[in-house]
Each structure stands twice: as C-alpha cells, then as structure tokens.
Amino acid sequence: MDKTVLHVPKMYADHHVKAVREALLQLDGVEDVMASSAFKRVTVSYDSTRLNPSAIEEALRSAGYGPGEDWELPSLPEGKDDKSPWFQLIQRVTETNMLDLQMSGDFRKY
Amino acid sequence: MSRYIASAAIRGANRIVTEAESLLQKTIAELGPDTPIQFPNTAYYLPVIYGFTGIEVAKLGDLVPVLEISRSLLHPEPDERMWLPYLGETLDCGVATLFAEEAIEGIRFARGEQPERIPGLQLTGTSFTSPDAGEEGETGGYANGPIDDIQLRSWGIQLVDGRMPGFAAIIGAARSNEAAVQIIRELQQRNILIFLSGNVNGRSIIHQLMEEGVEMGYDTYIVPFGTDTISAIYAAGFATRSALTFGGMKGGQARGMLLYNKFRVFAFALALGEVDDLKYATAAGVLNYGFPVIADTVIPQILPTGVTQYEHVVSMPFDDIEGKDDAEKARRLVQRCIEVRGVKVKITEVPIPVPYGSAFEGERVRRADMRVEFGGKKSRAFEYLKMSPLDEVEDGKIEVIGPSFDDVEVGGYMDMGIVVEVAGRKMQEDFEPVLERQIHYFINGASGIQHIGQRDIAWIRISKTAAEKGFTLEHFGKILHARFHADFGAIVDKVQITIITEPELYAQWLEKARAAYDFRNKRLAEMTDESVDTFYSCTLCQSFAPNHVCVVSPERLGLCGAYNWLDCKASYQINPTGPNQPIKKGTCLDPVKGYFTGVNEYAKSASHGTVEQVAMYSIMENPMTACGCFECIMMLIPEANGVMVVSREDPSMTPTGMTFSTLAGMCGGGIQTPGVMGIGKYYLTSKKFISADGGFKRVVWMSSFLKESLAEELKAVCEREGDPDLLDKIADERVATTVEELLPFLEEKGHPALTMPPIF
Numbered sequence: 001m002d003k004t005v006l007h008v009p010k011m012y013a014d015h016h017v018k019a020v021r022e023a024l025l026q027l028d029g030v031e032d033v034m035a036s037s038a039f040k041r042v043t044v045s046y047d048s049t050r051l052n053p054s055a056i057e058e059a060l061r062s063a064g065y066g067p068g069e070d071w072e073l074p075s076l077p078e079g080k081d082d083k084s085p086w087f088q089l090i091q092r093v094t095e096t097n098m099l100d101l102q103m104s105g106d107f108r109k110y
Numbered sequence: 111m112s113r114y115i116a117s118a119a120i121r122g123a124n125r126i127v128t129e130a131e132s133l134l135q136k137t138i139a140e141l142g143p144d145t146p147i148q149f150p151n152t153a154y155y156l157p158v159i160y161g162f163t164g165i166e167v168a169k170l171g172d173l174v175p176v177l178e179i180s181r182s183l184l185h186p187e188p189d190e191r192m193w194l195p196y197l198g199e200t201l202d203c204g205v206a207t208l209f210a211e212e213a214i215e216g217i218r219f220a221r222g223e224q225p226e227r228i229p230g231l232q233l234t235g236t237s238f239t240s241p242d243a244g245e246e247g248e249t250g251g252y253a254n255g256p257i258d259d260i261q262l263r264s265w266g267i268q269l270v271d272g273r274m275p276g277f278a279a280i281i282g283a284a285r286s287n288e289a290a291v292q293i294i295r296e297l298q299q300r301n302i303l304i305f306l307s308g309n310v311n312g313r314s315i316i317h318q319l320m321e322e323g324v325e326m327g328y329d330t331y332i333v334p335f336g337t338d339t340i341s342a343i344y345a346a347g348f349a350t351r352s353a354l355t356f357g358g359m360k361g362g363q364a365r366g367m368l369l370y371n372k373f374r375v376f377a378f379a380l381a382l383g384e385v386d387d388l389k390y391a392t393a394a395g396v397l398n399y400g401f402p403v404i405a406d407t408v409i410p411q412i413l414p415t416g417v418t419q420y421e422h423v424v425s426m427p428f429d430d431i432e433g434k435d436d437a438e439k440a441r442r443l444v445q446r447c448i449e450v451r452g453v454k455v456k457i458t459e460v461p462i463p464v465p466y467g468s469a470f471e472g473e474r475v476r477r478a479d480m481r482v483e484f485g486g487k488k489s490r491a492f493e494y495l496k497m498s499p500l501d502e503v504e505d506g507k508i509e510v511i512g513p514s515f516d517d518v519e520v521g522g523y524m525d526m527g528i529v530v531e532v533a534g535r536k537m538q539e540d541f542e543p544v545l546e547r548q549i550h551y552f553i554n555g556a557s558g559i560q561h562i563g564q565r566d567i568a569w570i571r572i573s574k575t576a577a578e579k580g581f582t583l584e585h586f587g588k589i590l591h592a593r594f595h596a597d598f599g600a601i602v603d604k605v606q607i608t609i610i611t612e613p614e615l616y617a618q619w620l621e622k623a624r625a626a627y628d629f630r631n632k633r634l635a636e637m638t639d640e641s642v643d644t645f646y647s648c649t650l651c652q653s654f655a656p657n658h659v660c661v662v663s664p665e666r667l668g669l670c671g672a673y674n675w676l677d678c679k680a681s682y683q684i685n686p687t688g689p690n691q692p693i694k695k696g697t698c699l700d701p702v703k704g705y706f707t708g709v710n711e712y713a714k715s716a717s718h719g720t721v722e723q724v725a726m727y728s729i730m731e732n733p734m735t736a737c738g739c740f741e742c743i744m745m746l747i748p749e750a751n752g753v754m755v756v757s758r759e760d761p762s763m764t765p766t767g768m769t770f771s772t773l774a775g776m777c778g779g780g781i782q783t784p785g786v787m788g789i790g791k792y793y794l795t796s797k798k799f800i801s802a803d804g805g806f807k808r809v810v811w812m813s814s815f816l817k818e819s820l821a822e823e824l825k826a827v828c829e830r831e832g833d834p835d836l837l838d839k840i841a842d843e844r845v846a847t848t849v850e851e852l853l854p855f856l857e858e859k860g861h862p863a864l865t866m867p868p869i870f
Contacts, residue, residue: 013340037387
C-alpha cells in the first residue's frame with residue numbers, strides 16, 4: 001500500500017471534500033482517502049500495482065481541484081468608507097445604547 | 111479578536127462569494143435569468159437575504175444584485191504586521207458568506223439539487239393518525255432542506271412558552287457514533303431543536319445517527335439539512351424568519367432582526383471536528399445574530415462579550431474533556447454549550463429507565479419495534495383524571511391492579527386504564543379536563559413510548575427497546591406523578607395513580623370515566639361568554655410578538671389552539687403573575703360585535719397602545735391581533751360576500767391568490783388588519799364564530815384538511831346553523847383555487863353567503 005499527500009488549496013470547505021473524495025474513490029486502486037479542508041490536504045492510500053500516482057493528480061485536476069491550484073479572486077479595495085452598502089442598507093447607530101450595554105453581559109466581569 | 115479567526119473567516123468569505131458568483135453565472139447561462147428559485151413553502155423568499163436587505167429573490171437574475179452587495183461587504187485579509195480590531199470586517203465578511211451560501215442553495219434548488227440526496231435516510235413527518243402509516247412504500251432518501259413556514263409556526267408556541275428553549279446548529283461529525291448519539295440525546299432531553307449539517311472527511315453526524323438508528327425529522331426535533339456547511343444556512347434562515355414571523359419585522363430591518371435574535375432566540379452553533387475557512391466564515395455570519403460558536407477541537411477563542419451575550423467562540427477539545435467515555439464527554443460538551451448561550455432550560459427529573467424529554471413526543475413506535483400496545487384496533491385503553499378530597503389521596507402511591515404485560519406475546523396487546531386522582535387546595539373540578547389532556551404529552555415524553563388520542567380512545571405503545579431497558583406499567587405512574595407535580599404543583603398537592611389491567615375493575619372504571627366525560631362535555635357546551643364575568647389574556651407570545659395580545663373567552667380559544675378559557679384559568683392559578691391574566695369584562699358596549707370596556711382597556715395597555723379596541727366577534731372591525739402561531743387564517747373574499755379559512759397544514763393556493771405562508775405575513779406580528787384574522791381551528795365550531803358578520807354561514811372556502819379533521823364537529827355546526835348540507839356548499843382547494851372557480855361553485859351549490867347582506 002502506498003500513500004501520497006497532496007496540497008489542494010481549492011478545497012477550503014467540506015462540500016469540496018465531498019467532491020474530492022468522490023473523484024478519487026472511483027479510481028481503481030484507491031483504497032482510502034483522507035481529505036482535510038482545514039489543512040487543504042488530501043492523503044490518498046492506493047495500490048501502486050494498479051494505479052499510477054499521476055492518475056490521482058489528473059483525477060483531481062479534472063474534478064477542478066488541481067494540486068497547488070488556488071481560487072482566482074478579484075482584487076479587493078484595501079479599506080472601506082461610509083459609502084459601502086453596509087452603511088446604505090443599515091442605519092448604523094454610533095452612540096452607545098445603554099440598554100444594549102446593560103444586556104451585553106458586561107456585568108459578568110464583576 | 112483573534113487574528114487567526116479573522117483571517118480564516120475573511121479568506122473563506124472571499125472564496126465562497128467568488129464560488130457563488132461563478133455558479134450563478136454558469137446557471138444563468140444554462141437555465142436563463144428568469145428561472146424561478148424558491149425554498150419550498152415559505153413566504154420569505156431566500157429568508158436571510160430578504161431579512162437583511164429586503165430583496166425578494168424569486169428568480170436567478172435577482173441574485174445578481176445580491177452577490178454584488180455580498181462582494182462589497184468583503185474585506186482583505188488582515189495584514190501580517192498591522193494589528194487592527196478586525197471584528198467589524200469579520201462580521202461583514204460573515205454576512206457576505208451567508209448571502210453567498212443562501213444564493214448557492216437557491217441555485218441548487220433551481221438546478222434540482224436540493225434537498226440533498228442521502229440514500230437510506232427516512233424522516234419522520236409531522237402529522238399522522240396511525241403509527242403504522244407509511245410503513246410500506248414510504249419514500250425517503252433526502253435530507254430535509256429548509257424548514258417550511260408551516261413547521262416554523264407550529265413550533266412557535268413551543269418556542270415562546272419555553273418548552274423548546276432554542277436551537278443547536280451542529281456542523282461536522284462527532285468523534286464517535288457514541289458521542290454523536292449522546293450529544294443528540296442530551297439536547298433532546300433539554301428539548302433543544304437540533305439542526306444538522308456539514309461533514310468531516312465526507313462523514314457527517316447525519317450518517318452517524320443513521321448508523322445508530324436515531325430517528326430524524328420534525329417529530330423528533332432533529333432536522334438534517336444536508337452534509338455540507340453551506341446547508342447550515344437554513345439554520346440562519348430559520349432564525350431570520352423567527353424575527354419576521356413572530357417579531358412583526360419586515361424584510362430589510364437587519365438591525366432589528368439581529369437584535370431580536372440576540373435577545374430572544376437562544377441558539378448556538380456546535381462545530382464537531384476540524385474547522386475550515388468556510389466554517390469560520392459561516393461562524394462569523396452567525397455571530398451577527400448573537401449566536402456563539404463552540405468547537406470540539408483546538409481553535410483560537412474569542413471570549414469577551416459584545417455581539418453575543420457571553421463568549422463568542424469557545425474551544426473545548428474533545429480529548430481534553432474529563433470523562434470516563436465519549437458519552438460522558440459529550441454530556442459535558444453540551445453542558446458547556448448551554449452555559450455559553452445562556453439557554454434557559456427546564457428539566458423535570460422523571461425516574462424511569464428510558465430517556466425523557468419533549469423531544470421524544472413525536473417518536474413513532476412501529477409495529478415491528480413494538481413490545482406491547484394498549485388501545486388501537488384490538489384492545490382498549492382509557493385515561494381518567496379526577497379530583498378527590500385531600501385525605502383520600504396518598505401522594506406518590508402507584509398501584510398496578512391486574513397482570514403486567516410480561517405474559518403478553520411480543521407485539522401483542524391488552525386493555526389498560528390509567529386513573530389519576532389528584533387533590534389540592536386550589537384544585538377545581540373545572541381543571542380536571544385541563545390536567546387530563548396533559549397525560550398525552552407527559553407519557554409521550556418517554557423515549558420508546560408512544561401515546562395517541564385521549565379519554566377512552568387512547569392508544570399507547572411500548573417499544574421493545576423501552577421494555578428491554580426495564581420500562582413497566584408502574585413507570586406510567588412515575589411519569590405522571592413527577593410531571594403533575596413539576597408542571598401543576600401550584601394547584602396539585604397530591605397525585606395518586608392506579609393502572610388497571612384487571613378486566614372486571616377495568617370495566618367498572620371505564621363506566622365511571624365515561625360518565626365523567628359526558629358530564630364534562632355538557633358542562634363545556636353550557637359555558638358561554640355571557641355566563642362568565644371574566645375573560646383571560648394570553649401574552650405568552652409577547653416574548654416573540656411584543657405587541658400581540660390574545661383575549662381568550664369561553665367561546666373563543668387562543669389562536670394557537672393550545673389554550674382555551676379553562677386552560678388559561680388553570681394557568682392563572684398556577685402562575686398568578688404569568689401570561690394568562692384575568693380580564694374583567696366590564697360594561698358590554700356592543701353585544702353583537704363583542705366590545706367590552708374591560709377588554710378594550712386591557713388590550714390597549716398590553717399591546718403598548720398599538721391596539722385601541724378589540725371586537726371579539728368580528729373580522730371586519732377591530733379584529734383581534736395575531737402573533738404567528740395561528741392554526742388557521744381567515745380572510746375576506748369580497749366577491750363571494752364571505753370569508754375563507756386556510757389551515758397551516760394546507761400549502762395549496764387559496765382563492766385570495768395567496769398561500770397560507772404569504773397570508774401569514776399579513777396578519778402576524780401583532781398587527782390589526784380588518785378582513786384578515788388568525789384563529790384556532792376550534793373557533794370554527796363556536797357559536798360566537800364571527801357572529802357579528804353572519805357566523806359560520808359566511809365561510810365560502812375552507813381547506814379540505816379542516817373539513818376532514820373536524821368532520822364531526824363541523825357537521826354539528828351546520829345542523830345548528832339550520833343548514834345540514836352547508837359543509838358540502840363550502841369550496842376547498844380541490845374545487846377552487848381562484849375566485850373565478852369559486853363563484854360558479856357557490857352559485858351551483860346555492861351557498862347562503864351569496865344571498866346574505868353585504869359583509870361590508
């Protein structure tokens with residue numbers, strides 16, 4: 001039994017874990033898959049007499065989870081100003097509401 | 111604020127929004143922007159998006175501006191060396207995550223990929239008449255998906271009266287099946303609603319519970335949403351709709367909706383197993399609601415209070431919890447969750463060998479799993495509660511007279527009678543039926559025991575598992591003794607229970623019980639609004655709908671159907687400062703419409719000035735307000751000169767052009783809307799049913815569910831109204847779902863409403 005560990009940055013959540021496992025477990029020769037979305041890492045145990053490790057990477061690539069590939073994210077503004085939709089949608093209250101303060105649990109400090 | 115959590119949450123949010131955008135683009139290209147999307151049976155569109163922004167997403171194209179808002183809420187990850195308070199950015203990203211997740215689920219619905227397929231999963235429904243119903247050929251194999259408005263409303267009363275203290279959103283998989291079951295049982299025993307989602311390495315707590323044979327579905331308070339974190343959005347949707355449904359809020363009132371949840375909805379998230387970027391991002395989203403997050407792995411914590419009432423994020427690594435086994439560790443984990451959220455839990459210790467709690471009320475015991483049954487087709491069971499003098503009742507005495515079920519073959523049956531004798535200085539004969547009705551709930555609370563019906567049509571089953579654990583007939587007595595003292599201790603000082611299986615004695619007591627049932631029926635029929643000088647208020651729902659007040663009279667029960675005048679009277683005796691206060695009728699200003707000075711004064715003060723006057727018997731003038739827990743909605747159909755009544759079990763279209771869910775949005779939240787009213791279904795049978803507007807003859811359309819479930823009672827009403835065939839003249843969803851279909855039907859049948867004076 002051989003083992004390979006692959007870094008899959010696109011696998012940042014558990015719905016990706018399901019997709020990755022599904023892609024790998026259908027390969028002939030794969031015995032077990034440990035996919036961790038927290039570490040973005042897949043550990044595959046497989047029978048090297050039946051499966052070439054490159055086929056594992058290929059299966060991941062065709063499922064959209066190529067090892068080392070990350071999401072292409074649009075760039076974001078560095079800071080926010082008061083024109084952001086958050087401020088347009090919700091009327092923010094900047095003064096402290098005493099009732100909120102009393103109910104917030106601060107009393108537990110004492 | 112933890113930089114690690116902020117970074118992970120912001121990272122996750124950026125990715126999920128990007129993913130949602132690309133999925134939307136792809137789906138619009140495939141299906142077109144006008145493809146409808148909706149969650150089933152809800153009037154709140156995609157509820158989280160609607161609650162925060164007021165945007166009514168009804169088709170794929172509507173999601174484009176939503177995701178634009180979502181993107182604009184995103185922030186860059188915190189800089190390595192620049193230390194800033196990241197809370198605001200993290201919370202914004204959390205909201206962006208929730209929008210993206212809900213958009214993805216909406217798109218999945220449009221693509222036919224929701225609810226998620228989980229082979230082998232069978233969910234328990236909500237209503238059934240026989241525990242054997244659906245045993246053969248039952249469909250299944252799907253997760254629940256989002257909770258519909260009907261279920262939300264039917265849980266409403268339990269959420270407000272504290273029977274259901276809150277909900278737990280569990281994401282991931284437990285360390286072991288043993289731990290999974292124990293976590294669920296601990297929550298169930300506290301009657302906490304449980305939502306399941308997420309997975310760890312492809313394995314979800316849903317799979318673990320399926321393997322252990324734990325029943326899931328609305329009836330057992332365990333709702334499996336799906337096996338990924340995205341499906342946890344349905345929990346946020348449930349919370350959002352609580353504020354919209356019961357809090358009287360409108361879409362877009364984000365701040366109010368979030369504060370409502372912080373102070374009124376006791377919920378928390380429990381992350382089992384590793385926590386990835388999306389789980390952090392989702393956690394950041396639910397923190398906005400004031401819901402804390404507890405993880406059973408090592409993660410950074412956010413302990414100061416603020417957005418949540420107590421700690422925000424708590425780590426309780428499962429391996430570090432003290433306990434001899436996984437079950438004990440799970441118990442402590444749940445205990446910690448409850449502390450962190452400050453969930454108010456009321457537990458009654460019931461000395462029986464099986465778990466006990468309201469969450470077991472809906473459990474079915476199927477014939478194959480049954481050890482023995484009492485009642486049903488082949489045997490008979492009755493229950494009778496009577497008041498006795500104090501010196502004749504020995505508190506705690508439980509006597510079983512006759513054979514036990516040991517000699518009955520497995521799956522067999524026998525006759526049984528449960529006689530409860532209570533005594534107390536404040537006890538009144540009028541309270542007997544109120545207390546007797548509780549036997550159903552009390553007995554059902556035991557795991558593996560099923561109770562259906564009441565009086566002499568009770569039907570009780572004991573499962574093989576419960577019998578193997580040592581459950582005997584005596585334990586029925588133990589349950590009743592403990593619960594009557596716990597729940598009705600203010601009026602009941604002594605409780606004595608006799609379980610009768612001995613045939614001769616059984617027959618004697620059955621005769622006595624029937625005479626008592628008959629006497630009570632007559633007494634209830636004689637009780638009218640004119641025969642009493644006091645009505646009762648019910649402000650139980652004010653914890654959810656702050657301006658709503660129910661006025662309960664002998665001839666008009668509460669709109670939730672759970673409280674009638676006698677219940678309120680008993681409740682007042684039990685808790686004199688509670689939600690059921692006496693209202694002196696005062697001077698009758700208008701006997702037809704039902705205006706009383708006392709009622710008006712009370713309604714004005716209890717509704718905080720929102721309601722000036724209440725007409726007890728009219729839908730057209732100052733009708734009573736509604737919270738959101740109503741069993742039925744009545745609405746005027748001007749074209750037919752009458753009203754229609756739709757029950758919450760009926761998801762079909764009504765002649766008003768709206769479904770129950772849409773109508774509910776118009777009459778809930780403590781608003782007085784002439785022509786629309788929420789009612790309890792038994793109000794239909796009252797002589798005072800909109801008597802100012804013409805009474806029952808005004809009903810031109812009614813859900814078939816009501817016609818069938820109240821068949822006998824409505825038949826009697828029709829006879830009383832002098833038109834025995836009236837029920838057949840009333841349309842239902844099978845014959846008319848538009849006014850155009852309704853009118854010819856009414857004309858053909860000669861419905862009396864068409865010839866009555868104009869309703870307004």
